[in-house]
Amino acid sequence: MTAGQGALFRPDRRRSGRTRAGWDTTVRALRDTGRLEPIDEAIIKLGRVVADELDEACFDLDESRFTRNALAKTMLQVIVQLRDQTRPDVDALSIEDLFASMGDAADATSE
Numbered sequence: 714m715t716a717g718q719g720a721l722f723r724p725d726r727r728r729s730g731r732t733r734a735g736w737d738t739t740v741r742a743l744r745d746t747g748r749l750e751p752i753d754e755a756i757i758k759l760g761r762v763v764a765d766e767l768d769e770a771c772f773d774l775d776e777s778r779f780t781r782n783a784l785a786k787t788m789l790q791v792i793v794q795l796r797d798q799t800r801p802d803v804d805a806l807s808i809e810d811l812f813a814s815m816g817d818a819a820d821a822t823s824e
Contacts, residue, residue, distance in 0.1 A: 730768025736760050760791045
């Protein structure tokens, strides 16, 4: 296009939508608390792609509700996958282990 020639459509100045902003905030919070490892990068990048696609689908009024809902469901699955990978493994201990650790703590304070 030559200088000064008008364009048919204005360029899309929108850098990221609400979904991508929320994803970036989640990733930043996980990174700030030290809950992300280099192996999590693949799911982080997948989340960025899905978030961008969902934002684009929500911006496009001609996009079907089915597509938007499918992308939202996929985004939720990506979020759950990342959160499940990065949270402490609280289910690793059995109830007996928990009671044993409570008994050890009580024994240590009574001495």
